[in-house]
Amino acid sequence: MKKLFILLLLINLCVQAQNIAYVDSRYILEKIPEFNTAQEELNNVSLEWQEEIDMLKEEVERLYQKYQAEQYLLPEETKRSREEIIIQKEKEIKAITKQRFGPDGELYKKQDQLIKPIQDLIYGAIADFAEKGKYDIILDKSSDLIMLFANQELNKSDEILEKLGY
Template identity: 40%
Template sequence: MRRLLFALPLLWLALLPGRARAQKFGYVDTEFIMSKMPAYGQAQQELNTASQNWQKEVEAQKKDLDRLHRTYQAEEVLLTETMKKKRQDEILKKEQDAKAYQNKVFGYEGLLFKKRQELTKPIQDKVFEAVEKVAKKKQLAIVFDKAGDLTMLYTNPAHDYTEFVLEELGLASEDRNQPGPKGAVKTVATPQTPADSEFGDETPAATKPAPTTKGRSTAKPGTRN
């Protein structure tokens, strides 16, 4: 779930007065939580099935268009100008309809987008409610989403409340959700990107690795007091 739960930028948090900074905060990993939810797996499977079916329809329309093009090209020399214009208009109409259907299904806020919202929103809402309950029980002023857009360069497992949310959802168990190891917390160093000269700078800009990566703690979500 790509959103922040009660989230505020870490820089803003660091600049708060001492009294405000003393308030408790924590973070959860909503992607990890949803991966433990059977309903989410079922929703993903249903979404994939729907997407594949729509894709087959789009491919069928493309094949039909290809057939019309080939037939027209084979018969073009035998057609009058009027007949050519009629066939060209038919092909153009088919192309426009196929493009419109593809946009309707896979375009912005299309059928696939709406289907995803329909299937995942109830699950996301359930996770959000569980996070809210944990926040109130643990008296947390702020809860960050480790799976969200906020870049967390340093995460101390002592502030990880993912396990509590799993417990709230009835998903925590010894064989599935092991507590994180205790000890010193490590930060993940940003890997160095290879120099352009090493590859002759032939890699397209869009495919080059980003200069920075999101640092994540290697510790699994664990139970904290």
């Protein structure tokens, strides 16, 4: 009888419902004006840098076209000199592209500088909400996690926005 009681007690403890909720971080971010401003700034910087790189590529293309048209008339030394200039410009373009858009590039650093504080604020609000609401698990609907069904009553995104003052 004792064994049966202990078994039932253990089953009951395992089956106790966990308090679960979810948020949509993409929805929350879109409702925060500072995030939209940061995104706009990142887009503008990215476009500006891309235009700069495109101009350099056009310059290389013009140099190459000119070289192609004149190569049969040029002395060997001038040919080599122009080839080296073109190759150097192409290397320069690759270096600038990596510096601006690479994994540790300026765009990544700018994004980290502008958006990370907003994300930290949101995660702090979620953690505070979870502690106060005694939630065991809070999922993010906009993450790679697959949510085949989500009861809208469990969506706490608006409460997080309210907690953030939006």
